[in-house]
Amino acid sequence: MTRKSGGDTQYDSELEEAADYEDGDQGDNEQEQVTEAHHQLLKHLVDGTLHEIPSLELGNQHTGKGNMTILHLLLSDQQYRRLSSSKIRRFLDQLLNADSKRVKEFLSSRDINGQTALALAVSGSVRGIQVLSYLLQRKEALEAAEVQSDSGWNCLHELSSRGSSKNPQYIQNIEDCIKLILSSKSKKLITGQNKLGETPLHLAVKYKRQANPDWQLKLTSQLIDACPELLKIVNKNSRSPYQYRLDTLRAIETNTSSNNDDIARFMRNCYMHFEDRGEAVKYLYGKEDEELSMEIDLSEHSIYTFSRDSLTSLSQHWKFENILRYVYFPKVNFKNSSTDSYPVKDISKKQGQSQHYNSNDEGIGRKDLQAMFDWLRNNRGVKKIIKVRVIDNEDPPHSDEIIEESLKNFDVEVLDWFKFDLCSETILKAAPDVQEVHLYSSGNNAVLHAWSGCDGLKKLSKLKKVYIDIYQRLETYHRTQTILDAFKDRLKAHIDGIVIEERIEKYSASRGNGLAGTNSVVEGGSAQQTHTWIKHMDTFVNFIVNIPADKERKIRVALIDNGVDGSYSRLGQIIKLGTSYCSHPHHQGQLNNYCTPSKSHGTQMASLISQVCPKIDLYVARILDMEAEDSRQIDVGSVVKAINWAVDHKVDIISMSWTIERTEDNKTVLGGGLATAISRAHSERILMFCSTDDQGGLSKDDVYPGCLPGTFKIGAAKPSGNEGEWTDKGSYYTFPGEDLKVHLPPYLASDNDKLASGSSLATALASGMAALLLYCVQIVHNNPNTPPETSLQDARTYNNMDRAFKRMTDKNKQPRYIRAWEHLNPDFKELSKAKGIDELRRVMMYLFK
Structure with missing residues (x-):
């Protein structure tokens, strides 16, 4: 390698190794040399004499090594990365003093592998990330960060995939870079997709055994906060970020449930907050995924009656997400049974006392809904309910204690429990993180004072919105409006920025919450006798169901x-x-x-x-x-x-x-x-x-x-x-x-x-x-005794079933x-199993052949 005399020992040593950089992409493994111009740039960089070089010359040439700029070389070569931070900083300052267009062109330049120097910085050392963080404070660097590599990765893709590092300083520098990018609000950068259709969010949530899950969760939250649209962008396989997380999780941890994965649970909560349920379903479930229930809505019922046995039956096929969007219960009647599968916790029992359900000191408050909420929590695995709506305006309503026990640990965000004058302390215990609460006032001014006082709703640290329905009953409308206005003033004085929506209604003891309907069948008189046709069929069916079937479908x-x-x-x-x-x-x-x-x-x-x-x-x-x-x-x-x-x-x-x-x-x-x-x-x-x-x-x-x-x-x-x-x-x-x-x-x-x-x-x-x-x-x-020539596999065709029906008429x-009893008659019950099957074969052959 030709070299000018006069260089100092440190410079010669560093440049000697830098010049021996091997470009692995060259077929003949040829050792490329740094151009003379960049040789001089490196010398001035080491000597601290960059001020002697015109700034425009810093970005208009490549080193000749794999199409790399001098910045590529500084960030990729081990020797140059050891230069002091002050020297690197002086170089960057000199570079950024060039005109904006030249700086952007320089930073956007890609090497032979299709990478910009910014992207290369991410895969390097802590020094490289520090350089990137410094550069990203400039608009030109943020624009250059949008440039994609040959595989479609931009700078944020690179940063989002770095969750495996155990170096806290490296992770902190990564976070600093990501914050700068997200603050730019560049949609092209934040929502960019690589050749596989993956966004930075896809890469952030990708499951890896060696990944830092806390950092991944933090990054996931930051990306979604900056651009919620990321949740709706699918990759080339039509998988949303949530689905991609589950795919990569299940590919490695085959026995891990998504319910136990913090990142999957966090994203699921985000989807559950979508206003359009259809969109939530679209991005939570693919064609091969089992769709789970996201809500319980019994609002079409005026009264819903259930029991332990009915809940057991529902459990067979009503499967829920562990986060529910919405729960609506009208008036409910719970009928206990002798075979309780989900016992209601007896909260009335005190230590050292023996109390029974009907004891006089238990109170007359209802307990019906506790069974339903316990079932959701203990049997259906529900951990969170975003919105709770309950109709509880009849006498007696549920007790405060039952409401607290029913809702505790469900992390309710919106509480709409229609019970008059619900205690604010009960709300605090039942839903401490509630963001929106619906209140129903009987017009009792003492309760309004309690709600709006220092020990009332003020204790709800996340409360943002209050709906209040106040029923005019004892007081005049004017008086009711006056005490309502006073309530609003007190609450606003205690909670900054609180939004209050009000409504005054005329009280009616006969308020209902459902409409009666009719069945579409015509109902007649009392059932005095069973239809003869049904009687005959019941007898034949009893014969059929008792035939053992080895290959039953x-x-x-x-x-x-x-x-x-x-x-x-x-x-x-x-x-x-x-x-x-x-x-x-x-x-x-x-x-x-x-x-x-x-x-x-x-x-x-x-x-x-x-x-x-x-x-x-x-x-x-x-x-x-x-x-x-x-x-x-x-x-x-x-x-x-x-x-x-x-x-x-x-x-x-x-x-x-x-x-x-x-x-x-x-x-x-x-x-x-x-x-x-x-x-x-x-x-x-x-x-x-x-x-x-x-x-x-x-x-x-x-x-x-x-x-x-x-x-x-x-x-x-x-x-x-x-x-x-x-x-x-x-x-x-x-x-x-x-x-x-x-x-x-x-x-x-x-x-x-x-x-x-x-x-x-x-x-x-x-x-x-x-x-x-x-x-x-x-x-x-x-x-096994059926001859092959009597196969009846074609019975499931329109023409063959039509033929069978015709022969029964x-x-x-x-x-x-259909005169079913003439062919599927009660006489079958008198036959042995073997003779019964023989007779059944004869009948089926007649009907279908």
């Missing part, structure tokens, strides 16, 4: 209706999966749960289907329907989604016990989206059963979905087998649909004493019959009434 039946009450243990145990497309009328993006309906129609249908064929897995899809003039108005869009959901889950049967009449408003979606969904299900060999509109001779031909090809349109028959008075003449088949007794949950006990009628009931029985036949075919097919009658 339950028949998958999708029930598209207004939901099924999962608290009813008889039905809760057969619900395999459920979803809801029933949007909440008052909360954007929120859906009414499929297993807590306020109306019993879907529950009735599920009861009838399972009565005919207990060997089913029930797939419940709740659709949006509204009561209007004693009829149901079905939202077609929700039906289309429900059908496609059922197809995606490969069900065997879809039961739809309702009708949609064609109108000018819905004709496009009926003939388009609905027809397409039905056609798709038909092509997948799914049997679909639909109701008629129960208008007899007035029935129209274009009632959906029964008018579409590939569906069975079912009408109701009287106990005699004759068609009902209002049965559509265009029905394909009729099933019992008049004067039927339907098993319902205990809280609908009054309905159990009535008979119901309608084609919706007949449709449910038809769906159950089809499921039963498919199950019988499975028994026959799986029996009187062909001289229209519509055809």
